Amino acid sequence: MKVFLTGATGFIGSQLVKRLLADNHEVAILVRQHSDLSVLQDALPKISVHIHDGSYSTLYAALEQTRPDVVCHVASLFLAQHKPEDVNRLIESNLGMPTQLLEAMQQLGLRRLINTGTSWQHFEDAAYNPVNLYAATKQAFEDLLAYYVSAHGFQAITLKLFDTYGPGDTRAKLFSLLRKTARSGVNLRMSPGEQLLDLVYIDDVLDAYLLAMQRLPSIGAAECYAVSNPARLTLKDLVRVYGAVVGKDLQIEWGGLPYRPRETMQPSTRQPRLPGWQPQITLQQGIARMEADTLIDGLLAGPGK
Secondary structure, X not given: OEEEEEXXXXXXXXXXXXXXXXXXXXXXXXXEOOOOOHHHOOOHHHOEEEEEOOOHHHHHHHHHHHOOOEEEEOOOOOXXXXXXXXXXXXXXXXXXXXXXXXXXXHHHOOOEEEEEEEHHHEHHXXXXXXXXXXXXXXXXXXXXXXXXXXXXXXXXXXXXXXXXXXXXOOOOOHHHHHHHHHHHOOOEEEOOOOOEEOEEEHHHHHHHHHHHHHHHHHOOOEEEEEEOOOOXXXXXXXXXXXXXXXXXXXXXXXXXXXXXXXXXXXXXXXOOEOOOOOOOOOHHHHHHHHHOOOOOOOOOOOOOO
């Protein structure tokens, strides 16, 4: 299969490139002019790289040259809380570029798309209630995609992701904070910690993308699925499990911080799980594998860690 991928320099996208190559697929990626490709260093000789300068013409040219069997849209600008100066960037990254992508696909007769959404489109498990502006832009793109599905016969599957983690995850998110705290022994202030978390290990996330690509030719129009772990746990329990796996007693001041505005206390259960998919890696296994990774300086990566 020939796959055209956006977001290839991010955590999920870079891991997806490697998985696609390992499964003998042909991979082309779309990157911005100044993207850091170091995370793909080993893969670069095996893939085609296309530079997007923000114009429709360069995106069209990349698709025309590639003629992929499927386009996989993983790129996004994620901001948990935005500032006024972030608005234009959010709209351009999460609406402008991907809509250019859809239009170029339509003009070239390319019809198969895997899209990436977020569980944060469903605050309090509503049909639509965005947690933040980022989630609102993801829903807005789904609405734009619906036009191309209805008017131009696109086949599209949207995978709504929850929390993802694993080796190679350098994002400044929860696990990086826990790792730093475990290593330093410094007391960490956190919320009361009763919010439920839905954590999916990266290999399981990649399985979902590959399964969706296989499913795509057989669907009628558009489908939407959750990439969700039924074994949810509270933040407090996650910290306990993490400490047990890495052999550290984390010093946490529970309730030292308030919950964030519009904190998701219970992740959405509205979307069905992708047929034929379920997570295979337990949280304990996933944390152990992640913390054995030297790239992120994991706590189990070697002597003295």
